[in-house]
Amino acid sequence: MLVGFLMLLLFQLAGELIVVVLGMPVPGPVVGMVLLLMCLIAKGDVPESLRIPSEALLKHLALLFVPAGVGLxxxxxxxxxxxxxxxxxxxxxxxxxxxxxxxxxxxxxxxxxxxxxxx
Amino acid sequence: MEFWAFFSAKPLLWLIVTIVTFIVTSWLNRRLGGTPLLHPVLVSLSLIIVFLLLTGTSYETYFEGAQFIHFLLGPATVALAVPLFDHFERVKKMLLPLLLACMAGAVTAAASAILVAQAFDASLGTLLSIAPKSVTSAIAIGIAEKLGGYPSLASGLVLITGAIGCVLAPPIYRILNVTDEAVKGFTLGVSAHGMGTAYAFEYGLMAGAFGGLAMGMTGAFTAFMLPVLVPLLGIG
Missing domain, CATH: 1.10.12 (Lyase 2-enoyl-coa Hydratase; Chain  A, domain 2)
Known part of the structure; x- marks a missing residue:
């Protein structure tokens, strides 16, 4: 669980770094997501330690939109x-x-x- | 009153208010049969805004607490790769028509929204915030930030788009004679992101799976497509 969450953060960091270095007008986490997808395709399966925190986050994804939404x-x-x-x-x-x-x-x-x- | 003055300035209070409001509105939405028009996010943010206005609390003060939830959008966006990978493995052979439909849908969504809003004299900030409206809020908030729109306006427009998509899809399917579950689900995912995907599950598991796939694909594609499309339309 903790290792998987760290993996998500590290892929996000990698995404943010790439975006800054290349000056891309794309959100860093999206680049992180594409990187993670490529790694998963290369590996062929999703490690359990990554699946647990990912599914926990996505299960409550809607809640995460509220703080920005209140900015309306x-x-x-x-x-x-x-x-x-x-x-x-x-x-x-x-x-x-x-x-x-x-x-x-x-x-x-x-x-x-x-x-x-x-x- | 002293109690209020103390706690209203603490991040903890606004963190709790956000989570409690969301739990209550989610429960209410389930009881009301899951209607997209009373989506828990839409109801939550309306209630919290009213509460903040009544108590004279600024958005900045609220966000000091809510930022801990907001921060998780980053890792959650990265986590979208997991369901995307699951679906991807299953539909590898059909990737070309799916990609084509996703790309055409994503360009149509952004371009037509910008052009219609422009025709009705919307301001630049509105145009840049409306561009990512068909994409899951997790990604749309990031896109609006990068384009120079308003992330909070974008996330609100995304939710309204989701509700509109769930209302418009069934009659359009009848008119176009779309009967296949996979097509219905994928189309809902492209046009109405996570809310469309949730709605697609009512057509069946297959529709839901294709909705999830479409949501991830459209989000990733739109993030790379909009920085090219927006200058082409002469704005930004």
């Missing part, structure tokens, strides 16, 4: 000015995203289904 209270004037633009943008783009993704994937539906059955 500092943006009331912005929300007041832009609420209509925001609402329309969210509805239109979310609808479009669903249509585009579903239309591209639908022709592969049968194959996906078979694959999932096999495993």
């Amino acid at each position: 209270m500092t943006h009331f004037s912005l929300l007041k000015a832009d609420w209509l633009a925001i609402l329309l943008a969210l509805i239109v783009s979310t609808g479009l995203t669903i249509v585009v993704t579903a239309l591209i994937l639908n022709p592969s539906a049968k194959k996906l289904h078979q694959l999932e059955r096999e495993s």
